[in-house]
Protein backbone atom coordinates (compact mmCIF):
# COMPACT_ATOMS: atom_id res chain seq x y z
CA UNK A 350 0.00 0.00 0.00
CA UNK A 351 1.46 3.28 -1.08
CA UNK A 352 4.68 3.44 -3.02
CA UNK A 353 7.53 5.80 -2.37
CA UNK A 354 10.41 6.73 -4.62
CA UNK A 355 13.39 9.07 -4.38
CA UNK A 356 16.11 10.30 -6.70
CA UNK A 357 19.25 12.39 -6.38
CA UNK A 358 21.92 13.00 -9.00
CA UNK A 359 21.51 14.39 -12.49
CA UNK A 360 19.07 16.78 -14.13
CA UNK A 361 16.54 14.03 -14.73
CA UNK A 362 14.84 13.78 -11.37
CA UNK A 363 11.27 14.32 -12.61
CA UNK A 364 11.64 11.70 -15.33
CA UNK A 365 13.06 9.09 -12.93
CA UNK A 366 10.46 9.76 -10.22
CA UNK A 367 7.55 9.53 -12.69
CA UNK A 368 8.85 6.27 -14.19
CA UNK A 369 9.38 4.87 -10.69
CA UNK A 370 5.86 5.84 -9.64
CA UNK A 371 4.45 4.25 -12.80
CA UNK A 372 6.04 0.97 -11.76
CA UNK A 373 4.75 1.31 -8.21
CA UNK A 374 1.21 2.29 -9.06
CA UNK A 375 0.05 -1.24 -8.25
CA UNK A 376 0.58 -0.25 -4.60
CA UNK A 377 -2.16 2.39 -4.69
CA UNK A 378 -3.66 4.94 -7.03
CA UNK A 379 -5.86 7.22 -4.93
CA UNK A 380 -3.49 10.14 -5.52
CA UNK A 381 0.11 10.82 -6.48
CA UNK A 382 2.61 13.55 -5.75
CA UNK A 383 6.18 14.82 -6.01
CA UNK A 384 8.36 17.06 -3.86
CA UNK A 385 11.18 18.58 -5.91
CA UNK A 386 14.19 20.43 -4.61
CA UNK A 387 14.35 23.73 -6.51
CA UNK A 388 17.02 26.36 -5.84
CA UNK A 389 14.76 28.44 -3.65
CA UNK A 390 12.92 25.75 -1.78
CA UNK A 391 10.71 22.71 -2.20
CA UNK A 392 8.06 22.51 -4.88
CA UNK A 393 5.21 20.10 -4.10
CA UNK A 394 2.99 18.88 -6.88
CA UNK A 395 0.02 16.60 -6.17
CA UNK A 396 -3.02 15.31 -7.95
CA UNK A 397 -5.96 13.17 -6.87
CA UNK A 398 -6.61 9.98 -8.84
CA UNK A 399 -4.25 7.81 -10.87
CA UNK A 400 -0.77 8.81 -11.93
CA UNK A 401 -1.90 10.11 -15.34
CA UNK A 402 -3.40 13.10 -13.53
CA UNK A 403 -0.05 13.96 -11.99
CA UNK A 404 1.68 13.33 -15.33
CA UNK A 405 -0.66 15.91 -16.91
CA UNK A 406 0.26 18.45 -14.24
CA UNK A 407 3.98 17.70 -14.69
CA UNK A 408 3.60 18.30 -18.44
CA UNK A 409 1.82 21.64 -17.88
CA UNK A 410 4.31 22.88 -15.32
CA UNK A 411 7.31 21.72 -17.31
CA UNK A 412 5.94 23.57 -20.35
CA UNK A 413 5.84 26.82 -18.37
CA UNK A 414 9.12 26.42 -16.52
CA UNK A 415 12.15 24.87 -18.25
CA UNK A 416 14.03 24.61 -14.91
CA UNK A 417 11.49 22.08 -13.80
CA UNK A 418 13.10 19.28 -15.76
CA UNK A 419 16.56 20.25 -14.54
CA UNK A 420 15.78 19.39 -10.93
CA UNK A 421 18.35 17.01 -9.43
CA UNK A 422 16.64 15.67 -6.31
CA UNK A 423 13.19 14.85 -5.06
CA UNK A 424 10.78 12.26 -3.72
CA UNK A 425 7.49 10.87 -5.05
CA UNK A 426 4.48 8.98 -3.75
CA UNK A 427 1.53 6.97 -4.99
CA UNK A 428 -1.19 6.60 -2.36
CA UNK A 429 -3.64 4.00 -1.10
CA UNK A 430 -5.61 6.04 1.40
CA UNK A 431 -5.75 4.94 5.05
CA UNK A 432 -6.10 8.14 7.09
CA UNK A 433 -8.08 10.82 5.31
CA UNK A 434 -10.02 10.74 2.07
CA UNK A 435 -8.23 10.77 -1.26
CA UNK A 436 -8.06 14.54 -1.82
CA UNK A 437 -5.22 16.90 -2.61
CA UNK A 438 -4.65 18.01 0.99
CA UNK A 439 -4.20 14.40 2.07
CA UNK A 440 -2.01 13.43 -0.89
CA UNK A 441 1.71 13.08 -0.23
CA UNK A 442 4.18 14.76 -0.02
CA UNK A 443 3.18 16.35 3.29
CA UNK A 444 4.98 19.54 4.20
CA UNK A 445 6.27 20.86 7.50
CA UNK A 446 8.12 23.92 8.72
CA UNK A 447 8.23 27.58 7.80
CA UNK A 448 7.00 27.92 4.22
CA UNK A 449 6.97 24.12 3.77
CA UNK A 450 10.75 23.66 3.87
CA UNK A 451 10.52 19.97 4.74
CA UNK A 452 8.63 17.40 2.63
CA UNK A 453 7.82 13.82 3.51
CA UNK A 454 6.46 10.75 1.69
CA UNK A 455 5.36 7.72 3.69
CA UNK A 456 4.13 4.16 3.25
CA UNK A 457 2.55 2.55 6.32
CA UNK A 458 0.58 3.69 9.35
CA UNK A 459 1.68 5.83 12.30
CA UNK A 460 -0.35 4.32 15.12
CA UNK A 461 0.35 7.00 17.73
CA UNK A 462 -0.31 9.87 15.32
CA UNK A 463 -3.30 11.26 17.26
CA UNK A 464 -1.26 11.86 20.43
CA UNK A 465 1.71 13.25 18.49
CA UNK A 466 -0.62 15.56 16.58
CA UNK A 467 -2.14 16.93 19.78
CA UNK A 468 1.32 17.57 21.20
CA UNK A 469 2.59 19.24 18.05
CA UNK A 470 -0.52 21.42 17.80
CA UNK A 471 -0.07 22.44 21.43
CA UNK A 472 3.45 23.53 20.49
CA UNK A 473 2.04 25.69 17.70
CA UNK A 474 2.38 23.50 14.60
CA UNK A 475 -0.49 23.90 12.15
CA UNK A 476 -1.84 20.79 10.42
CA UNK A 477 -3.28 20.96 6.92
CA UNK A 478 -4.33 17.36 6.28
CA UNK A 479 -6.14 14.50 8.01
CA UNK A 480 -3.25 12.11 7.47
CA UNK A 481 -1.19 10.29 10.06
CA UNK A 482 1.90 11.12 7.97
CA UNK A 483 1.79 14.85 8.59
CA UNK A 484 3.12 14.36 12.14
CA UNK A 485 6.42 13.21 10.61
CA UNK A 486 6.76 16.39 8.55
CA UNK A 487 6.17 18.55 11.63
CA UNK A 488 8.43 16.51 13.90
CA UNK A 489 11.26 16.88 11.36
CA UNK A 490 10.67 20.61 10.91
CA UNK A 491 10.61 21.13 14.66
CA UNK A 492 13.95 19.37 15.19
CA UNK A 493 15.56 21.30 12.34
CA UNK A 494 14.13 24.73 13.21
CA UNK A 495 14.25 24.61 16.98
CA UNK A 496 17.15 22.26 17.70
CA UNK A 497 19.37 23.03 14.73
CA UNK A 498 19.57 19.37 13.77
CA UNK A 499 20.45 18.01 10.34
CA UNK A 500 17.73 16.18 8.41
CA UNK A 501 19.41 12.88 9.30
CA UNK A 502 19.48 13.69 13.01
CA UNK A 503 15.91 14.93 12.88
CA UNK A 504 14.72 11.72 11.23
CA UNK A 505 16.56 9.57 13.79
CA UNK A 506 14.80 11.50 16.55
CA UNK A 507 11.43 11.20 14.79
CA UNK A 508 11.82 7.43 14.28
CA UNK A 509 12.25 7.06 18.04
CA UNK A 510 8.90 8.75 18.62
CA UNK A 511 6.64 7.24 15.97
CA UNK A 512 5.02 3.84 16.39
CA UNK A 513 3.56 1.61 13.69
CA UNK A 514 4.86 0.67 10.27
CA UNK A 515 6.63 3.03 7.98
CA UNK A 516 8.96 3.57 5.08
CA UNK A 517 9.55 7.28 5.00
CA UNK A 518 11.69 9.55 2.83
CA UNK A 519 12.26 13.27 3.36
CA UNK A 520 13.89 16.26 1.73
CA UNK A 521 14.68 19.63 3.27
CA UNK A 522 15.28 22.99 1.62
CA UNK A 523 18.25 23.45 3.98
CA UNK A 524 20.11 20.45 2.55
CA UNK A 525 20.02 20.52 -1.24
CA UNK A 526 20.56 17.28 -3.14
CA UNK A 527 20.13 15.09 -0.10
CA UNK A 528 17.41 12.59 0.72
CA UNK A 529 17.11 10.79 4.02
CA UNK A 530 14.95 7.77 4.66
CA UNK A 531 14.13 5.13 7.25
CA UNK A 532 11.83 2.21 7.66
CA UNK A 533 10.14 -0.03 10.21
CA UNK A 534 8.19 -3.06 8.88
CA UNK A 535 7.40 -1.41 5.51
CA UNK A 536 9.82 -2.19 2.68
CA UNK A 537 12.50 0.17 1.37
CA UNK A 538 15.37 -0.41 -1.03
CA UNK A 539 18.18 1.83 -2.23
CA UNK A 540 19.20 1.56 -5.90
CA UNK A 541 22.84 2.30 -6.61
CA UNK A 542 23.92 4.25 -9.71
CA UNK A 543 26.98 6.16 -10.97
CA UNK A 544 26.75 9.81 -9.94
CA UNK A 545 23.11 9.25 -8.98
CA UNK A 546 21.23 7.16 -6.42
CA UNK A 547 17.68 5.97 -6.00
CA UNK A 548 15.19 4.95 -3.37
CA UNK A 549 11.96 2.96 -3.68
CA UNK A 550 9.44 0.73 -1.96
CA UNK A 551 10.28 -2.12 -4.34
CA UNK A 552 13.00 -2.96 -6.84
CA UNK A 553 10.62 -3.01 -9.81
CA UNK A 554 10.35 0.78 -9.55
CA UNK A 555 13.99 1.10 -10.55
CA UNK A 556 14.73 -1.76 -12.94
CA UNK A 557 15.17 0.61 -15.90
CA UNK A 558 17.89 2.39 -13.89
CA UNK A 559 19.86 -0.19 -11.96
CA UNK A 560 20.14 -3.81 -10.89
CA UNK A 561 22.28 -3.06 -7.81
CA UNK A 562 20.39 -2.62 -4.58
CA UNK A 563 20.86 -2.20 -0.84
CA UNK A 564 18.06 -3.39 1.42
CA UNK A 565 17.40 -0.98 4.28
CA UNK A 566 16.77 -2.67 7.64
CA UNK A 567 14.54 -1.63 10.54
CA UNK A 568 16.26 0.89 12.78
CA UNK A 569 18.55 2.29 10.10
CA UNK A 570 18.75 5.71 8.47
CA UNK A 571 19.98 6.11 4.89
CA UNK A 572 21.28 9.33 3.47
CA UNK A 573 21.50 9.62 -0.30
CA UNK A 574 23.49 12.12 -2.32
CA UNK A 575 24.69 12.00 -5.93
CA UNK A 576 28.07 10.73 -4.77
CA UNK A 577 27.05 8.03 -2.37
CA UNK A 578 24.77 6.35 0.13
CA UNK A 579 25.49 6.35 3.87
CA UNK A 580 23.70 3.85 6.08
CA UNK A 581 23.78 4.33 9.84
CA UNK A 582 22.02 3.26 13.00
CA UNK A 583 19.70 5.67 14.79
CA UNK A 584 22.66 6.52 17.05
CA UNK A 585 24.69 7.55 14.04
CA UNK A 586 27.00 4.53 13.87
CA UNK A 587 28.01 3.65 10.34
CA UNK A 588 26.61 0.40 8.92
CA UNK A 589 28.51 -1.36 6.15
CA UNK A 590 26.49 -3.55 3.82
CA UNK A 591 27.25 -5.06 0.41
CA UNK A 592 24.94 -4.46 -2.55
CA UNK A 593 22.90 -7.29 -4.05
CA UNK A 594 22.11 -7.77 -7.74
CA UNK A 595 18.61 -8.66 -8.95
CA UNK A 596 18.05 -10.72 -12.07
CA UNK A 597 14.66 -9.30 -13.13
CA UNK A 598 14.55 -7.66 -16.58
CA UNK A 599 13.36 -4.13 -17.15
CA UNK A 600 11.11 -5.48 -19.97
CA UNK A 601 9.27 -7.50 -17.34
CA UNK A 602 7.52 -4.31 -16.28
CA UNK A 603 6.81 -3.11 -19.85
CA UNK A 604 3.46 -3.83 -21.52
CA UNK A 605 4.96 -4.90 -24.85
CA UNK A 606 2.28 -6.02 -27.30
CA UNK A 607 -0.39 -6.43 -24.64
CA UNK A 608 -3.24 -4.10 -23.85
CA UNK A 609 -3.02 -4.67 -20.10
CA UNK A 610 -0.60 -6.14 -17.59
CA UNK A 611 -3.19 -8.68 -16.50
CA UNK A 612 -3.45 -10.12 -20.00
CA UNK A 613 0.32 -10.07 -20.39
CA UNK A 614 0.81 -11.82 -17.07
CA UNK A 615 -1.78 -14.50 -17.88
CA UNK A 616 0.20 -15.23 -21.05
CA UNK A 617 3.48 -15.27 -19.14
CA UNK A 618 2.35 -18.23 -17.03
CA UNK A 619 4.02 -20.99 -19.04
CA UNK A 620 7.38 -19.18 -18.88
CA UNK A 621 6.91 -18.32 -15.20
CA UNK A 622 6.10 -21.95 -14.38
CA UNK A 623 9.10 -23.18 -16.34
CA UNK A 624 11.36 -20.90 -14.32
CA UNK A 625 9.75 -21.96 -11.05
CA UNK A 626 10.24 -25.67 -11.82
CA UNK A 627 13.66 -25.35 -13.44
CA UNK A 628 16.50 -26.98 -11.51
CA UNK A 629 14.08 -28.36 -8.93
CA UNK A 630 12.78 -31.36 -10.83
CA UNK A 631 14.75 -33.81 -12.99
CA UNK A 632 13.69 -35.09 -16.42
CA UNK A 633 12.66 -38.32 -14.67
CA UNK A 634 10.35 -36.36 -12.38
CA UNK A 635 12.39 -36.44 -9.19
CA UNK A 636 12.00 -33.35 -7.03
CA UNK A 637 15.09 -32.01 -5.29
CA UNK A 638 14.89 -28.78 -3.31
CA UNK A 639 18.35 -29.07 -1.76
CA UNK A 640 19.58 -26.02 -3.68
CA UNK A 641 16.77 -23.95 -2.12
CA UNK A 642 16.31 -25.25 1.40
CA UNK A 643 19.12 -25.49 3.95
CA UNK A 644 20.20 -29.00 4.84
CA UNK A 645 19.04 -28.86 8.53
CA UNK A 646 15.63 -27.64 7.36
CA UNK A 647 15.30 -30.54 4.91
CA UNK A 648 16.35 -32.97 7.62
CA UNK A 649 13.76 -31.45 9.95
CA UNK A 650 11.05 -32.12 7.38
CA UNK A 651 11.30 -35.84 8.13
CA UNK A 652 10.00 -35.14 11.64
CA UNK A 653 7.07 -32.99 10.55
CA UNK A 654 3.73 -34.18 11.93
CA UNK A 655 1.50 -31.28 10.95
CA UNK A 656 1.41 -28.50 8.38
CA UNK A 657 -0.09 -25.03 8.75
CA UNK A 658 -0.44 -22.93 5.60
CA UNK A 659 -0.85 -19.16 5.98
CA UNK A 660 -1.82 -16.53 3.43
CA UNK A 661 -4.20 -13.75 2.42
CA UNK A 662 -6.35 -13.35 -0.68
CA UNK A 663 -5.07 -15.35 -3.60
CA UNK A 664 -2.20 -16.74 -1.52
CA UNK A 665 -4.77 -18.25 0.86
CA UNK A 666 -6.50 -19.91 -2.09
CA UNK A 667 -3.14 -21.31 -3.22
CA UNK A 668 -2.82 -22.75 0.28
CA UNK A 669 -6.22 -24.44 0.01
CA UNK A 670 -5.08 -26.09 -3.23
CA UNK A 671 -1.75 -27.06 -1.61
CA UNK A 672 -3.56 -28.83 1.23
CA UNK A 673 -4.85 -31.49 -1.15
CA UNK A 674 -1.39 -32.48 -2.39
CA UNK A 675 0.21 -32.27 1.06
CA UNK A 676 -2.45 -34.43 2.70
CA UNK A 677 -2.70 -36.91 -0.12
CA UNK A 678 1.01 -37.43 -0.72
CA UNK A 679 2.45 -36.85 2.75
CA UNK A 680 -0.42 -38.08 4.96
CA UNK A 681 0.00 -35.21 7.41
CA UNK A 682 -2.90 -33.09 8.67
CA UNK A 683 -2.89 -29.69 6.99
CA UNK A 684 -4.61 -26.59 8.30
CA UNK A 685 -4.97 -23.62 5.96
CA UNK A 686 -5.57 -20.31 7.72
CA UNK A 687 -6.23 -16.74 6.72
CA UNK A 688 -3.29 -14.84 8.22
CA UNK A 689 -5.38 -12.03 9.73
CA UNK A 690 -7.35 -14.60 11.74
CA UNK A 691 -4.44 -16.84 12.66
CA UNK A 692 -2.34 -14.05 14.14
CA UNK A 693 -4.90 -13.36 16.89
CA UNK A 694 -5.85 -16.94 17.65
CA UNK A 695 -3.21 -18.09 20.14
CA UNK A 696 -2.45 -20.83 17.64
CA UNK A 697 -1.41 -24.32 18.64
CA UNK A 698 1.71 -26.01 17.31
CA UNK A 699 5.22 -27.15 18.14
CA UNK A 700 8.61 -27.83 16.59
CA UNK A 701 7.08 -30.60 14.49
CA UNK A 702 4.75 -28.16 12.76
CA UNK A 703 5.77 -27.02 9.30
CA UNK A 704 4.44 -23.51 8.69
CA UNK A 705 4.18 -22.58 5.02
CA UNK A 706 3.69 -18.83 4.71
CA UNK A 707 2.64 -17.83 1.20
CA UNK A 708 3.01 -14.23 0.12
CA UNK A 709 3.69 -12.97 -3.39
CA UNK A 710 5.01 -9.65 -2.14
CA UNK A 711 6.58 -11.00 1.02
CA UNK A 712 5.39 -7.90 2.84
CA UNK A 713 1.72 -8.50 3.74
CA UNK A 714 1.44 -7.30 7.33
CA UNK A 715 -1.02 -9.95 8.48
CA UNK A 716 1.03 -12.81 7.05
CA UNK A 717 4.18 -11.46 8.69
CA UNK A 718 2.35 -11.25 12.02
CA UNK A 719 0.95 -14.78 11.59
CA UNK A 720 4.49 -16.03 10.97
CA UNK A 721 5.61 -14.35 14.17
CA UNK A 722 2.80 -16.10 16.06
CA UNK A 723 3.88 -19.46 14.61
CA UNK A 724 7.49 -18.84 15.48
CA UNK A 725 6.48 -18.32 19.08
CA UNK A 726 5.39 -21.95 19.39
CA UNK A 727 8.51 -23.13 17.56
CA UNK A 728 6.97 -23.77 14.12
CA UNK A 729 9.45 -24.37 11.28
CA UNK A 730 8.63 -21.57 8.88
CA UNK A 731 9.03 -21.89 5.13
CA UNK A 732 8.22 -18.77 3.09
CA UNK A 733 6.84 -19.19 -0.43
CA UNK A 734 7.30 -15.80 -2.03
CA UNK A 735 7.96 -14.11 -5.34
CA UNK A 736 10.14 -11.40 -3.86
CA UNK A 737 13.76 -12.14 -3.10
CA UNK A 738 14.99 -10.25 -0.03
CA UNK A 739 11.44 -9.32 1.06
CA UNK A 740 10.50 -9.02 4.73
CA UNK A 741 9.11 -12.55 4.92
CA UNK A 742 12.36 -14.07 3.70
CA UNK A 743 14.04 -12.62 6.76
CA UNK A 744 11.44 -14.00 9.16
CA UNK A 745 11.45 -17.53 7.75
CA UNK A 746 13.86 -20.38 8.35
CA UNK A 747 13.80 -21.36 4.68
CA UNK A 748 12.55 -19.80 1.46
CA UNK A 749 11.10 -21.33 -1.69
CA UNK A 750 10.97 -18.63 -4.36
CA UNK A 751 8.33 -18.59 -7.03
CA UNK A 752 10.00 -17.21 -10.11
CA UNK A 753 7.12 -15.42 -11.77
CA UNK A 754 9.02 -12.15 -12.23
CA UNK A 755 7.36 -8.86 -11.31
CA UNK A 756 3.56 -8.88 -11.41
CA UNK A 757 2.08 -5.45 -12.06
CA UNK A 758 -1.63 -6.22 -12.48
CA UNK A 759 -3.30 -5.93 -9.09
CA UNK A 760 -5.24 -9.17 -9.60
CA UNK A 761 -2.76 -12.01 -9.09
CA UNK A 762 -2.47 -14.46 -11.99
CA UNK A 763 1.00 -15.81 -12.74
CA UNK A 764 1.99 -15.52 -9.09
CA UNK A 765 -0.98 -17.75 -8.16
CA UNK A 766 -0.13 -20.57 -10.57
CA UNK A 767 3.55 -20.43 -9.64
CA UNK A 768 2.55 -20.65 -5.97
CA UNK A 769 0.59 -23.80 -6.87
CA UNK A 770 3.66 -25.23 -8.61
CA UNK A 771 5.88 -24.41 -5.62
CA UNK A 772 3.45 -26.15 -3.27
CA UNK A 773 3.42 -29.26 -5.48
CA UNK A 774 7.21 -29.30 -5.38
CA UNK A 775 7.09 -29.03 -1.60
CA UNK A 776 4.51 -31.81 -1.31
CA UNK A 777 6.59 -34.11 -3.52
CA UNK A 778 9.77 -33.31 -1.57
CA UNK A 779 8.08 -33.91 1.78
CA UNK A 780 6.42 -37.10 0.51
CA UNK A 781 9.79 -38.40 -0.63
CA UNK A 782 11.34 -37.67 2.78
CA UNK A 783 8.45 -39.24 4.66
CA UNK A 784 8.58 -42.31 2.43
CA UNK A 785 4.87 -43.14 2.66
CA UNK A 786 4.30 -43.17 -1.10
CA UNK A 787 6.00 -45.36 -3.64
CA UNK A 788 8.85 -43.83 -5.62
CA UNK A 789 6.99 -44.69 -8.87
CA UNK A 790 3.90 -42.77 -7.83
CA UNK A 791 5.93 -39.69 -6.89
CA UNK A 792 7.97 -39.87 -10.09
CA UNK A 793 4.79 -40.08 -12.14
CA UNK A 794 3.34 -36.94 -10.55
CA UNK A 795 6.73 -35.20 -10.75
CA UNK A 796 6.98 -35.99 -14.45
CA UNK A 797 3.48 -34.61 -15.06
CA UNK A 798 4.37 -31.49 -13.05
CA UNK A 799 7.44 -30.95 -15.24
CA UNK A 800 5.15 -30.87 -18.27
CA UNK A 801 2.65 -28.45 -16.72
CA UNK A 802 4.05 -25.33 -18.49
CA UNK A 803 3.08 -26.86 -21.87
CA UNK A 804 -0.35 -27.79 -20.52
CA UNK A 805 -0.89 -24.25 -19.30
CA UNK A 806 0.18 -22.98 -22.71
CA UNK A 807 -2.48 -25.21 -24.22
CA UNK A 808 -5.04 -24.02 -21.67
CA UNK A 809 -4.39 -20.44 -22.81
CA UNK A 810 -4.91 -21.45 -26.47
CA UNK A 811 -8.15 -23.24 -25.62
CA UNK A 812 -9.46 -20.33 -23.55
CA UNK A 813 -8.99 -17.26 -25.75
CA UNK A 814 -12.19 -17.20 -27.84
CA UNK A 815 -14.16 -19.45 -25.51
CA UNK A 816 -13.83 -17.09 -22.55
CA UNK A 817 -14.66 -14.05 -24.70
CA UNK A 818 -17.90 -15.77 -25.75
CA UNK A 819 -18.69 -17.05 -22.27
CA UNK A 820 -18.24 -13.52 -20.93
CA UNK A 821 -21.42 -12.57 -22.82
CA UNK A 822 -23.40 -14.61 -20.30
CA UNK A 823 -22.29 -12.02 -17.72
CA UNK A 824 -23.39 -8.93 -19.62
CA UNK A 825 -26.70 -8.62 -17.80
CA UNK A 826 -25.62 -10.56 -14.73
CA UNK A 827 -26.18 -9.15 -11.25
CA UNK A 828 -24.05 -11.79 -9.51
CA UNK A 829 -22.27 -15.08 -10.19
CA UNK A 830 -21.80 -18.38 -8.42
CA UNK A 831 -18.66 -20.50 -8.78
CA UNK A 832 -18.93 -24.14 -7.76
CA UNK A 833 -16.38 -26.93 -7.34
CA UNK A 834 -15.55 -29.96 -5.23
CA UNK A 835 -12.22 -31.31 -3.98
CA UNK A 836 -9.31 -29.61 -5.72
CA UNK A 837 -11.79 -27.72 -7.89
CA UNK A 838 -13.32 -25.94 -4.88
CA UNK A 839 -10.37 -23.58 -4.22
CA UNK A 840 -10.18 -23.06 -7.99
CA UNK A 841 -13.81 -21.88 -7.83
CA UNK A 842 -12.97 -19.58 -4.89
CA UNK A 843 -10.08 -18.02 -6.79
CA UNK A 844 -12.19 -17.70 -9.96
CA UNK A 845 -14.89 -15.85 -8.02
CA UNK A 846 -12.28 -13.59 -6.39
CA UNK A 847 -10.84 -12.69 -9.80
CA UNK A 848 -14.30 -11.80 -11.12
CA UNK A 849 -15.31 -9.63 -8.16
CA UNK A 850 -11.92 -7.89 -7.95
CA UNK A 851 -11.89 -6.61 -11.49
CA UNK A 852 -15.53 -6.57 -12.68
CA UNK A 853 -17.17 -5.53 -9.35
CA UNK A 854 -19.83 -8.21 -9.85
CA UNK A 855 -20.73 -9.95 -6.58
CA UNK A 856 -19.36 -13.47 -7.04
CA UNK A 857 -19.31 -16.33 -4.58
CA UNK A 858 -17.19 -19.45 -4.62
CA UNK A 859 -18.92 -22.39 -2.97
CA UNK A 860 -18.38 -26.12 -2.48
CA UNK A 861 -20.79 -27.57 -5.04
CA UNK A 862 -22.26 -29.91 -2.42
CA UNK A 863 -23.21 -26.94 -0.24
CA UNK A 864 -25.14 -25.23 -3.00
CA UNK A 865 -28.45 -26.61 -1.80
CA UNK A 866 -27.83 -25.13 1.65
CA UNK A 867 -28.30 -21.54 0.56
CA UNK A 868 -26.76 -20.30 -2.67
CA UNK A 869 -29.32 -22.11 -4.79
CA UNK A 870 -31.73 -19.36 -3.74
CA UNK A 871 -29.68 -16.89 -5.79
CA UNK A 872 -30.10 -18.75 -9.01
CA UNK A 873 -32.07 -17.31 -11.90
CA UNK A 874 -31.13 -16.19 -15.40
CA UNK A 875 -29.21 -13.20 -14.02
CA UNK A 876 -26.87 -15.33 -11.89
CA UNK A 877 -24.56 -17.39 -14.12
CA UNK A 878 -23.09 -20.50 -12.54
CA UNK A 879 -19.47 -21.37 -13.26
CA UNK A 880 -18.99 -25.06 -12.52
CA UNK A 881 -15.41 -26.30 -12.21
CA UNK A 882 -15.74 -29.97 -13.09
CA UNK A 883 -12.41 -31.75 -13.43
CA UNK A 884 -12.33 -35.54 -13.32
CA UNK A 885 -13.29 -38.59 -11.30
CA UNK A 886 -16.16 -39.28 -8.94
CA UNK A 887 -16.39 -35.68 -7.77
CA UNK A 888 -16.93 -34.55 -11.34
CA UNK A 889 -20.07 -36.68 -11.52
CA UNK A 890 -21.32 -35.20 -8.28
CA UNK A 891 -20.69 -31.62 -9.42
CA UNK A 892 -22.43 -32.43 -12.69
CA UNK A 893 -25.58 -33.41 -10.84
CA UNK A 894 -25.46 -30.11 -8.95
CA UNK A 895 -25.12 -28.40 -12.30
CA UNK A 896 -28.25 -30.19 -13.55
CA UNK A 897 -30.10 -28.90 -10.50
CA UNK A 898 -29.08 -25.32 -11.24
CA UNK A 899 -29.94 -25.70 -14.95
CA UNK A 900 -33.41 -26.91 -13.91
CA UNK A 901 -33.88 -23.59 -12.09
CA UNK A 902 -33.02 -21.43 -15.06
CA UNK A 903 -29.35 -20.82 -14.19
CA UNK A 904 -26.96 -20.22 -17.08
CA UNK A 905 -24.13 -22.71 -16.76
CA UNK A 906 -20.50 -22.11 -17.70
CA UNK A 907 -18.63 -25.39 -17.08
CA UNK A 908 -14.85 -25.67 -16.87
CA UNK A 909 -14.14 -29.17 -18.07
CA UNK A 910 -11.41 -31.50 -19.25
CA UNK A 911 -10.94 -31.13 -22.99
CA UNK A 912 -13.41 -33.37 -24.82
CA UNK A 913 -15.68 -34.13 -21.84
CA UNK A 914 -18.95 -34.84 -23.70
CA UNK A 915 -21.18 -34.55 -20.63
CA UNK A 916 -20.00 -30.95 -20.11
CA UNK A 917 -21.18 -30.02 -23.61
CA UNK A 918 -24.57 -31.52 -22.79
CA UNK A 919 -25.24 -29.09 -19.93
CA UNK A 920 -24.10 -25.87 -21.59
CA UNK A 921 -23.63 -24.14 -24.91
CA UNK A 922 -20.24 -22.71 -24.01
CA UNK A 923 -17.77 -24.89 -22.21
CA UNK A 924 -14.39 -23.62 -21.03
CA UNK A 925 -11.94 -26.41 -21.79
CA UNK A 926 -8.67 -27.17 -20.05
CA UNK A 927 -6.22 -29.94 -20.96
CA UNK A 928 -6.20 -33.30 -19.22
CA UNK A 929 -3.69 -33.60 -16.36
CA UNK A 930 -3.51 -35.75 -13.20
CA UNK A 931 -6.14 -34.62 -10.71
CA UNK A 932 -3.66 -32.96 -8.31
CA UNK A 933 -2.45 -30.68 -11.12
CA UNK A 934 -5.92 -29.77 -12.37
CA UNK A 935 -6.02 -26.41 -10.50
CA UNK A 936 -3.00 -25.24 -12.51
CA UNK A 937 -4.79 -25.58 -15.84
CA UNK A 938 -8.38 -24.95 -14.70
CA UNK A 939 -7.44 -21.55 -13.26
CA UNK A 940 -6.42 -20.21 -16.66
CA UNK A 941 -9.90 -20.01 -18.26
CA UNK A 942 -11.26 -18.44 -15.07
CA UNK A 943 -8.61 -15.71 -15.18
CA UNK A 944 -9.44 -14.99 -18.80
CA UNK A 945 -13.18 -15.12 -18.16
CA UNK A 946 -12.86 -12.47 -15.42
CA UNK A 947 -10.63 -10.44 -17.71
CA UNK A 948 -13.17 -10.42 -20.58
CA UNK A 949 -16.14 -9.70 -18.32
CA UNK A 950 -14.31 -6.67 -16.85
CA UNK A 951 -13.14 -5.46 -20.26
CA UNK A 952 -16.68 -5.83 -21.56
CA UNK A 953 -17.75 -3.46 -18.80
CA UNK A 954 -15.07 -0.98 -19.84
CA UNK A 955 -13.12 -1.33 -16.58
CA UNK A 956 -9.42 -0.91 -15.82
CA UNK A 957 -8.39 -4.51 -15.11
CA UNK A 958 -4.92 -3.59 -13.89
CA UNK A 959 -6.03 -1.08 -11.30
CA UNK A 960 -9.37 -2.14 -9.84
CA UNK A 961 -10.96 0.40 -7.53
CA UNK A 962 -10.05 0.41 -3.82
CA UNK A 963 -7.53 -2.41 -4.13
CA UNK A 964 -3.77 -2.46 -3.80
CA UNK A 965 -1.40 -5.25 -4.58
CA UNK A 966 0.59 -5.16 -1.36
CA UNK A 967 -1.40 -4.83 1.82
CA UNK A 968 1.03 -3.46 4.36
CA UNK A 969 -1.61 -2.41 6.88
CA UNK A 970 -3.98 -4.56 8.97
Ligand code: G6P
Nearest residue numbers: 661662663664708709710713761
Ligand atom coordinates in the same frame (compact mmCIF):
# COMPACT_ATOMS: atom_id res chain seq x y z
C1 G6P B 1 -3.81 -8.22 -1.91
C2 G6P B 1 -3.68 -8.46 -3.39
C3 G6P B 1 -3.92 -9.93 -3.70
C4 G6P B 1 -3.00 -10.81 -2.87
C5 G6P B 1 -3.10 -10.50 -1.39
C6 G6P B 1 -1.99 -11.17 -0.61
O1 G6P B 1 -5.14 -8.40 -1.53
O2 G6P B 1 -4.58 -7.65 -4.12
O3 G6P B 1 -3.70 -10.18 -5.07
O4 G6P B 1 -3.34 -12.14 -3.08
O5 G6P B 1 -2.96 -9.09 -1.17
O6 G6P B 1 -0.75 -10.64 -1.01
P1 G6P B 1 0.60 -11.39 -0.89
O7 G6P B 1 1.63 -10.43 -1.44
O8 G6P B 1 0.81 -11.65 0.58
O9 G6P B 1 0.54 -12.64 -1.67
